[in-house]
Amino acid sequence: MNNDIIRYVLEQSGGLLIAVILIVRMEAKLDGLTSEITRLTDTLTRHLILFSQSGKSEK
Incomplete structure (x- = not known):
């Protein structure tokens, strides 16, 4: 009986x-x-900010 319990554990x-x-x-x-x-996400955010800033400077 003890061997079965030990094996199970x-x-x-x-x-x-x-x-x-x-x-x-x-x-x-x-x-x-x-x-x-x-x-x-950081890279995409940086590129989106640069893109939006370059679009504003062209206007």
Whole structure:
């Protein structure tokens, strides 16, 4: 009986460890994606501001 309980606990802890590793990897990838989206937004904003300023100076 004790061996069955120990085996069950070990199997569950192995599954939990795999889940935690996958979550950490996903979090790192999402952090990278967030950084790239922020960089893209900053670049687009900068270009839109420059475009709108150049349009005003031509008038």
